Amino acid sequence: MKSCREATRLMSESQERSLNVREQARLRFHLAMCTPCRNFGKQLKILRRISKSYVEGGPEDTKK
Amino acid sequence: MSDHLTPDASPGSSAQASLQNSQFLVDLRQQMLRFARLQLQDAQLSEDAVQEALMGALKNSRSFSGCSALKTWVFAILKNKIADILRQRRRFVDADQLVRKDREAHNHDELFDQSDHWQKSERPKKWVDPESAIYDKHFWRIFEACLSHLPARQAQLFMMREFIELESHEICASAEISVSNLNVTLHRARLRLRECLEDNWFGVEG
Numbered sequence: 081m082k083s084c085r086e087a088t089r090l091m092s093e094s095q096e097r098s099l100n101v102r103e104q105a106r107l108r109f110h111l112a113m114c115t116p117c118r119n120f121g122k123q124l125k126i127l128r129r130i131s132k133s134y135v136e137g138g139p140e141d142t143k144k
Numbered sequence: 145m146s147d148h149l150t151p152d153a154s155p156g157s158s159a160q161a162s163l164q165n166s167q168f169l170v171d172l173r174q175q176m177l178r179f180a181r182l183q184l185q186d187a188q189l190s191e192d193a194v195q196e197a198l199m200g201a202l203k204n205s206r207s208f209s210g211c212s213a214l215k216t217w218v219f220a221i222l223k224n225k226i227a228d229i230l231r232q233r234r235r236f237v238d239a240d241q242l243v244r245k246d247r248e249a250h251n252h253d254e255l256f257d258q259s260d261h262w263q264k265s266e267r268p269k270k271w272v273d274p275e276s277a278i279y280d281k282h283f284w285r286i287f288e289a290c291l292s293h294l295p296a297r298q299a300q301l302f303m304m305r306e307f308i309e310l311e312s313h314e315i316c317a318s319a320e321i322s323v324s325n326l327n328v329t330l331h332r333a334r335l336r337l338r339e340c341l342e343d344n345w346f347g348v349e350g
Contacts, residue, residue: 083260092331096305096312116267123338126274130287131306133278135223137175137215 082110087117091124172215173198176222182291183226183303193229197222227308230318255335268338271346283345290340298333305330 087110090103099107111118173194180190201218255266262268277283291299304315316326 083256084262085256085260088335089327089331092334093327095334096327096330116262116269119268119270120338123268123271123342124334126271127334127338127341128306130274130278134284134287135179135219135307137219 084110084114084117087111087114088120091117091121095124095128169198172218176218178288179219179307180222180226183300183307184229185296185300189229193222193225197225223308227310230304230308230310231314233318255339266339269342269347271342274346277345286341286345290337290344293340294333294336298329298336301326301329302333302337 087107090099090107093099111121176194176197177190180193181187184190184193197218200221201214255263257263291303294302301315301319304310304318305312310318312323312326315321316323319326321329
């Protein structure tokens with residue numbers, strides 16, 4: 081897979097479904113060479129964690 | 145409702161104590177309303193859902209270790225109510241959202257160059273210490289602002305997926321869209337949301 085658009089699309093979809101073996105292989109190949117897309121992948125997981133704490137009432141359980 | 149608020153309703157229960165603290169209740173209600181309105185886009189439905197969730201909490205005699213445990217629980221009830229409402233509802237697309245679509249597609253394209261690689265200025269950077277953000281109330285303000293800057297449709301589907309944790313097929317049924325349409329919209333929402341958070345929080349030098 082050559083394009084970052086396609087890589088981010090697959091990473092986004094992997095939040096809803098399991099990628100097939102071929103998709104996984106293409107994605108892994110792209111990520112091995114592309115730091116921004118690796119960052120994007122980590123940020124998707126962070127977004128999910130943030131959303132979860134938001135729903136659990138995050139905004140008020142703050143120190144500052 | 146009022147009989148559950150009398151001081152001797154359940155002595156020694158900290159959840160009861162929290163619910164008798166009127167400032168806590170007012171704040172909690174405000175927060176729940178904001179949360180419900182974001183997702184339902186309907187003031188009356190939101191009021192009803194919040195009211196029901198609060199009533200459920202008042203009726204239940206389970207005890208909690210404090211305000212924060214109670215709050216988590218009340219939000220869990222609210223989340224279920226919103227999920228029910230969303231699953232039943234089948235009216236989403238309106239002209240306004242169709243008009244927005246063109247603009248969305250346009251902005252989305254600006255993230256990538258002609259060969260579909262990241263534009264240099266748009267490349268995602270490493271986020272430093274994301275864990276500490278969730279303890280910072282300024283961060284939550286940014287988060288809510290970024291959410292509300294998403295096109296309505298993107299925000300709605302993102303929240304159904306990430307806040308209410310509906311599965312793809314449930315969202316597609318409720319919103320009457322195809323899976324591929326959902327995937328495209330979630331992809332765009334995530335691209336935009338991460339960009340907004342990086343521009344306004346994670347990428348800002350401390």
